[in-house]
Amino acid sequence: MQQDFGQQCLIAFSQVVPASCFAFYRVDEQLRARDFQLLRMDARTHRDYLAHYRDFDPLQPALCLDEQRPVVPLGDAMARQAGGARLVYQGFLARHGIHDVVEVIAHDRQRPVAGVSLLRTNSLAPFSAEELQRLHGLRGLLDLAVRRLPDAPAELDALAGLTPKEREIALLLREGLSNKDLARQLDLGLATVKTHMIHLFRKSGARSRTELVRRLFP
Template identity: 80%
Template sequence: MHDDFGLHCLHAFSRVVPASCFAFYRVDAQFRARDFQLLRMDARTHRDYLDHYRDFDPLQPALCRDERHAVVPLREAMARQAGDSRRIYQGFLVRHGIRDVVEVIAHDRQRPVVGISLLRTGNLSPFDSEELQRLDGLRGLLDLAVRHLPDAPSAQDGLTGFTPREQEIAFLLREGLSNKELARQLDLSLATVKTHLIHLFRKTGVRSRTELVRKLFP
């Protein structure tokens, strides 16, 4: 049901405001984007974003919590960003030919719960003020829709008894990171990563990373 909801949202937005590609995601308790669903987005672009640039994204949910400003253009978000982070993220945009991005955040009880990213590449012009107003109208409908969805199970519910580091690794495993990528992102040795994985397997009674993700994030 939740997967259908995300896909319906993507198709609805694509009919109202044109863009090269779209992404739907949920916002977890740590204000991180999770459970992405993509429409016309190149998988390599998305993987590069997750592996190297998401922490430099000025449109990430943790930086777009204000319910009064739930439609956020890239230019507005980058204006608030520190210089180093802005240069790094600009490198990502140039690398993948992304000309403009708008983030639409839906809230429930003043908390961001889902978001939709609209990206323009190639010869498409940046989003104009009229398009932003249309997106704001859709955002109001999205707010109403998410308030009537059944509550999704909290990812934290399945992580009781895990250390903070084990929880962090579990969330990154859900994003599909390899052991080497885990080690690099968390600044750990490969041996330490493997030790954490062994502890996770023992605590959950599984034998593989795939089983672990399925058990923790059904």
């Protein structure tokens, strides 16, 4: 159901406000985006974001909550960002040809629970004031829709028996990170990551990364 819901959201947004690519995600209790679903986004761009740039993103859910509004343009978010982090994130955007982004955050009882990212590459003009108004209208419908979503599975139940570091690795594995990406993201040696992976395979009984993710997140 969640997969269908996310894809329908992406299709609806794409038909109202054009963009080069889109992402739908759930927001967990730590105000972190998870369970991404993508539309027309290069998988390499998404992996690069998760492995290196997520923490520099001025549009991540916790910072959008600070904005106290549900539709946040990239320019406004960057204006509040520290200079060093802003330069790092601008480098990521330039590397992947992205020049404008808008984040739409859906709330349930004033807590952010889901979001849609709209990204434009250099082939499209920046988002206009009229398009931002359309997104405000869609956001109201999204707020109503997410209240019908089932609660996300409790991660502590799904990851019972794992150490804190193994849980952290498991959550990143779900986003498709390679061992090298995991090492960079967690500031670990590649050999240490491989050791944690061996433990995860042993504890879960899985024989492949795909099966491992499926067993940890049923």
